[in-house]
Amino acid sequence: MAAPPPTASHPGRTLTIFMLVVVALGGLMFALDSTPTPNLGLDLEGGTSITLTATPTDGGEVTSEALQTAVEIIRSRVDGAGVAESEVTTQGSTTIVVAVPGVSPDALVELVGTTAELRFRQVLAAGPGFAIPTPPPVTGSPDPSASPGATTGATTAPATTDPGTSLDPSSAPAALGGHRGSSVQSGIAGLAGLANGTTTSPATTSPAATTPATTAPTGSDSPSPTTSATTPSPADDPTGEAAAVAAYAEIDCTDPANLQGGNSDDPAKALATCDAAGGTKYLLAPATVLGTDVTDAFAGLPQTGVGDWQVNLEFNGDGADSFGAMTQELVVAPPPTNQFAIVLDGLVQSAPRVINAILDGRAQITGDFTQSEASELANVLKYGALPLRFETSDVTDVTATLGRDSLRAGLIAGLIGLALVLVYATVYYRALGSVIVGSLGIAALITYIAVVLLSEWIGFTLTLAGIAGLIVAIGITADSFIIYFERIRDEIREGRTLRAAIEHGWLRARRTIIAADVVSLLSSVVLYIVSIGNVRGFAFALGLSTAVDLVVVFLFTKPLMTWFGKRQFFGEGSRWSGLSGDRLGGRNRPGGTPGPSSTRAARLARTAEEA
């Protein structure tokens, strides 16, 4: 007969090592979490789950970069709302699931689903991101009226467009300077200006002064600045400047609520906000250019091949006009007003300084970008070009009570299922049933450890569908043992001794078990990757249990059988062992040759397989 596999000689050793590994994993689990419980999904713990389905505003494709950017935006919104332990994850290619513990207010549900927009705004002032309880609110309001000089200065600048046009030929797409890093620097400069601002505020922070100036050359690009020009009365404050200036003084960027983003970003109004990291605060003019005017953005190295990573930015016709006008104005403005802010979802992503006026709608943002920083900014810009609109596909509130009930029901269902299988196995396989009991027990233990560890490591959460997957997997796991046992019995029927049957049957059963489990794994992996919603949790659980099944069958059940085979009770084919030769219609005399009664049938059966 075939040579026994290597494990046959040292079943005890394999078992010992295996048990040690299991114990070690269990120890690791306790080390990570003194009361090891898996993360429970909202359907078991209570909470609100909001499922958002993305469609691009212009009917294009939903790219994975855009979806990832949207996740970041939504995450900052939820975190800003002060909801602890919320999770924002993508599922499939167009779905985002927001899981919030506890029953969340409607406001949050509305908030996460709003579309995040990208704007370009001139920086009027910048400073470190905490509240300055000084008079700027007071000085802010007189500004508009008090700065006619600045206005004329700014308007003349666009008139003399020489700097931009003359520089254009030399560096075909004109360059912008500075990024987040340098914007922080100018932020400090801005602070200096603002500190002086109490004395020289009209010169440095002249919000109203610059905005009409911007509109003057561009003409009728956006209606809001025009209205500001026609209604100079600061009392009406149509562009919200006074309010923004007041807010600017008050805003505290270390408060997560101010890093929430959301729909507070009215393009027609001035805005006081923070940068996304919360380090700097900005006072920003009404939006000059909208993100939807961006046609493309990509990170790249300079064409000369020398220098750092940069972000290339392209605008459509309207965007090129208004962006050109803005840069023409900004290039001659004093710092920090020569910066413009790239604002996504109300938060400043970057605030580059304008080096040249850019009239052809092709800009480059340079700075000491790393590749990933450049790509990140490019993704933000690209996202702004085609912001994702979200449809709220599903909102589910599960109360804690119902969640607990579901969990209890799931566990009871699992226990009932397990118990039924164990009873059946014991009745049918007699003492061999104990191997099934042991193997299923070990499989359950390993699965539990794996679920807890995966909770810790990759944030796996166990949902009701997941529990269902685990319960269904009991059958598949038990089936591996059944395949093996039936094989052993077949071998005994052919007249093999028990020990030989255990080894020989394993060689055959192994192949069947692998083939069947591969199919099961394949289905769960495909389902997990492709699907959304409950299907994923289910597929994950099923795949996990199938993998555990393979481990247990190979490293536990088989060595255990070999070990048992050497014991008298089984080896002699006791009546209750489940492997008695007489009962199986074969004959297994310990270490002996096949008995005479079995030979004919055995030979026939053997010829069948050798045929």
Added chain:
Amino acid sequence: MSRFGNLGARLYKGEVSYDFIGKAKTWYAVSAVLLLLSLGALVLSGLDFGIEFQGGAVFIADAPGGTVAQARDAVLGAGVDAIGEATVTKLGGDSIRVETLALDLPESTVVREALADALGIAPDEVQRQLVGPSWGGEITDKALTGLAVFIVLVSIYLAMTFEWKMALAAIVALVHDVTITAGIYALVGFEVTPATVVGLLTILGYSLYDTVVVFDKVRENTRNILGSNRWTFAQAANLAVNQTLVRSINTSIVALLPVLGLLVGGVFLVGAGALNDLALVLLVGMAVGAYSSIFIATPLLVQLKEREPAVRAQKARVEARQALVSPAAGATVTGRELPGAAGAAPVISRTRNVVPVGQRQQPKKVSRERRTTPPPKKRP
């Protein structure tokens, strides 16, 4: 149980043999009727899709004292026009479930508060689910994409591990299972929820899993069969099905037991819900899956194989040989068969009394004279 164990032994040795392959036409006919019924039900009455597929709002309140009438009055009297009509049902335990047409967020809050007020609980204790009209469709779309990818991958895998004819037979059995399961849903009118879709996908894996186990034995029994004159492919395949029969039955029982547990847990502990939907579809699908791997996949495989000239030639050779030995083998063996199985073992109907297993049939047992000159009366 021991009788069952003995049956396993006799099945294995071929003393008892059920003719699965030879009666393929019967099984095909049964399946064809089932498939026609399923398709008819699907076309005529269609599936009853849950609100996840149409959009709508569901409220579940855990209110011990509440009645269905109270809940209905509260919801309809909440002053939200979009509700249309409300379906109010009492779930297991003390829960009341209210289902309405699609509501937006503020509307649902109004309804929830009205419901909570009427039942005397806090609004937070009312579970709410709002489903956009496209959500269930999306789940299904993704599931179908997953299904397509899975079928392609698994076909490649089976074609590599076994052969493409086995892959084809397995996939046909799979389609068979899913269609009949869906048909039963249409026929009985069970509600289809995303959990049902999950269950249906599981059946795919399970159906194939079962088929793979049987095919693995078929492969083993038919290895080098072309070089042997003992059995035809069909006979060897039939033996494989018989040999794995006990395993198939055990596996089906063991797989269905946890599902029964799920069903019990679902029905009696939480009322209608995901567990329930899942268990129901699994129960139906697994039963169909176990049937098809024996009665559909294997006979189909045999048919596919018998289209190969080499297999046909070998079959003719073996049949001729078995016809020769029939006088010597016929009578003595049948005595050991179970009454119901008498005459079932021979796969070739023309030689009914030949049992290809159970008694040695090596030619050397028969004298050279008898082999070369067959008795004419046995050749009709």
